[in-house]
Amino acid sequence: MPSVFGNTGGLKTRQIKQLESLYNQRIPQDCILPEDLAEEICALSRTMNRQLGLAIDRGGKVVRVIAGDAKEILIPDLSDFRTAPGRLRGIRIVHTHINGEALTEDDLTDLALLRLDLICALCTSQRGNLEKVHVAHVLPGNDREHPCHVLPPGHGELLENDCLNFILELEDEIGRTGSLRDAPKGAERAILVGVSKLSKAESDAHMAELKELAESCGVHVIGHVTQTRQKPDPKTLMGQGKLKDLYLMALQDAATLIIFDQELSPAQVRNVSDRMELKVMDRTQLILDIFARRARSREGKLQVELAQLKYLQPRLSDKNTAMSRLTGGIGGRGPGETKLEINRRRVREQILKLEKAVEEVHSNRKQQKALRNRQGLPVFSIVGYTNAGKSTLLNTLTQSKIEAKDQMFATLDPTSRRLRFPEDVEVIITDTVGFIRNLPKELVAAFRATLEELENADILLHVIDVSNPSWEKQVASVETVLEELDLTEIPQIRVFNKMDLAGEEEMEKALRQYPGIAVSALDRASLRPLLEEMQTMLYSHTGAKPFSQNEDELH
Numbered sequence: 001m002p003s004v005f006g007n008t009g010g011l012k013t014r015q016i017k018q019l020e021s022l023y024n025q026r027i028p029q030d031c032i033l034p035e036d037l038a039e040e041i042c043a044l045s046r047t048m049n050r051q052l053g054l055a056i057d058r059g060g061k062v063v064r065v066i067a068g069d070a071k072e073i074l075i076p077d078l079s080d081f082r083t084a085p086g087r088l089r090g091i092r093i094v095h096t097h098i099n100g101e102a103l104t105e106d107d108l109t110d111l112a113l114l115r116l117d118l119i120c121a122l123c124t125s126q127r128g129n130l131e132k133v134h135v136a137h138v139l140p141g142n143d144r145e146h147p148c149h150v151l152p153p154g155h156g157e158l159l160e161n162d163c164l165n166f167i168l169e170l171e172d173e174i175g176r177t178g179s180l181r182d183a184p185k186g187a188e189r190a191i192l193v194g195v196s197k198l199s200k201a202e203s204d205a206h207m208a209e210l211k212e213l214a215e216s217c218g219v220h221v222i223g224h225v226t227q228t229r230q231k232p233d234p235k236t237l238m239g240q241g242k243l244k245d246l247y248l249m250a251l252q253d254a255a256t257l258i259i260f261d262q263e264l265s266p267a268q269v270r271n272v273s274d275r276m277e278l279k280v281m282d283r284t285q286l287i288l289d290i291f292a293r294r295a296r297s298r299e300g301k302l303q304v305e306l307a308q309l310k311y312l313q314p315r316l317s318d319k320n321t322a323m324s325r326l327t328g329g330i331g332g333r334g335p336g337e338t339k340l341e342i343n344r345r346r347v348r349e350q351i352l353k354l355e356k357a358v359e360e361v362h363s364n365r366k367q368q369k370a371l372r373n374r375q376g377l378p379v380f381s382i383v384g385y386t387n388a389g390k391s392t393l394l395n396t397l398t399q400s401k402i403e404a405k406d407q408m409f410a411t412l413d414p415t416s417r418r419l420r421f422p423e424d425v426e427v428i429i430t431d432t433v434g435f436i437r438n439l440p441k442e443l444v445a446a447f448r449a450t451l452e453e454l455e456n457a458d459i460l461l462h463v464i465d466v467s468n469p470s471w472e473k474q475v476a477s478v479e480t481v482l483e484e485l486d487l488t489e490i491p492q493i494r495v496f497n498k499m500d501l502a503g504e505e506e507m508e509k510a511l512r513q514y515p516g517i518a519v520s521a522l523d524r525a526s527l528r529p530l531l532e533e534m535q536t537m538l539y540s541h542t543g544a545k546p547f548s549q550n551e552d553e554l555h
Helices: 013-024 035-048 105-113 156-160 163-177 200-216 240-252 266-276 283-294 298-315 339-375 390-398 441-446 448-456 471-484 504-513 524-542
Strands: 052-057 062-067 091-097 119-124 130-138 148-150 189-196 220-228 257-260 279-282 379-384 415-420 426-431 459-465 492-497
Touching (some): 035 091, 035 119, 105 119, 105 130, 189 200, 200 220, 220 240, 240 266, 257 283, 266 298, 283 441, 379 471, 390 426, 390 524, 459 471, 459 524, 492 504
Parallel strands (some): 091 119, 189 220, 189 257, 379 426, 459 492
Antiparallel strands (some): 052 062, 052 091, 119 130
16 A cells, blocks of 8 residues: 655554555545545544645545644655646645644645645644635736635535536646747747846846757747846755746746756756756756757767767766666675666766767867968968857858858858968868857867867957847957967957948947957958958968959959
C-alpha cells in the first residue's frame, strides 16, 4: 500500500494505517469530496492534532495522503503528473485546517504555482466535525494581481458541485486565453528573465538582445520579467515574489521555456526547473544552441560540441542514483558506479576526444597559414559584434555570395576571399565568427583555433552597426574580446556600417567619438572611402603600393 507523505513523526502505527486506508477511497467525479469522507478526515485531523490532506486525480483516485503539523501541510512532489502548456495538473488538494482559518496565502500560492485543478480547506471544529468549506481555483486570463478566485465559504453542499465538468471548462478557457494560438506550430514559447542591478534602459537593451537571440533560435517569445537586485539570490537568482509572478505568467501564457539573461549555476537551474517543471536555460546555453544549429563545417561542429560538453559537465545531475552496473572480481569496489558517475565519465572521455580532433584541425590551419605566408599576401580580418553586417561587407567588397542573414550568428565558419586593389595589389579578406557581450568562455576556448586566424591579420576591419542604439556598448564588448585574445596591437579600421539606417546626428556623434569610415555594406559605391583607407593603411603597415586616386573599380 502507498505510504503517507509528509510529517509522520509521533504518529502511532494504528494512526498511520488509518491514513493509509484512505488510498482505498474512490471519489465520485461529480464532487470535490463526499461529505461523509470529509467528516472522517476532520475527525482524524482533530484526533491527531495535525493537518491532513488528500491529493485526488480527475478519476477520483487518491494519489497522495499527506500529514502535516498543526499549522500546515507540505505538498509532496507531484512531478509524476506533468501537464501540457496551458493545462492544469489534473490534481486537486483537499486538506484540513484545525484552527478555523480560511485558505492561507501559502494555499493560494501552491494552487497557482503547482497548477492545481483546485484547492479546498476543511475547517474542523473542536469536536472534530466539519464546520466550513473553503474552495479556490485559478483564473483564466493575464491578471497577475488576482490570479485565483476564492469562492464564498460554505458547508457540505460546496463539496457536492459538478467538480469534473467545472475543471474541464476552466481548463478549456485557460487554453483559449493563453498564447498557444499565437506561436508557430511546434515552436517553444519562452519567457525571458533578467535579474541585475542595471538601469531600466540598460536592462531593456539586454532583454531586446536576448529576444533577438531567442528568435534566432526559432523560439517564440511570449514576454519578459525583469528584477533589479544588488545581489542575486544564490538559490533561484531572483526573489521569491518575482519568482511567483514568473510562475503565474508561465501558467497563464502557456510557456514551455524560461530563458535567463544571466548565467545560472547548476543549483539555480535545478531549483527553478524543479519548482516550475518547465525547461530552464540561460543565455550561455541559448548561444551554444544557436551555434549548434548554424555550424556547417566539420571544424565548426567539433568546436560547438566541445563547448556544449564543457558547459554541460558541471551541470550533470540525475535524481536516480540507482546503480547501473556492478563490478566484480579482484579489485572490484563494491556496487560500482552510479548512472550519474557514468555520465560524467563519458562526458570527460568525449571532451578529451574532441580536444584531440580540434587540435588536429588547428595543426592543419597552421599549415595553411604557412602556405599563405609564403605567398606574401596581406590579410584583412573582419571583426565585429554579431549581426553588424560583416558577411554583407565581405560579399560587397569581393563580389561573393556568402550566405548573409539579418540574424545573430548567421555565420560561424571563417571565410576567406581575395580582393584586388586597382593597382593589382592582392589581399585576403577573412570573415570570422561574430562577437557578443559576455561571450561564453566555453565558446572562446572551443573557437580559439578559429579566432587565432585573427593573429595573422595585418589589419582588422572592425564593423560597427551604428544604427543599433547600443552600438557603443557593442564596440566595448568587441574590444574586450580583442584584448582577451591579445590582438589590440594589430592596426584597426573602424567601419560604421548601416549609415543609411542611422540618424545624421548619431552618425556625426560616432565619427567624433571614434575615427572611422561610414559605409552602407549594401551600397558598393559607399565603400570607396573605405577601400582608400584600407590601401593607405596597408601601404604604411606593409610597404604595399598606395591607392591610386585615378582608378575607380567601384563604379
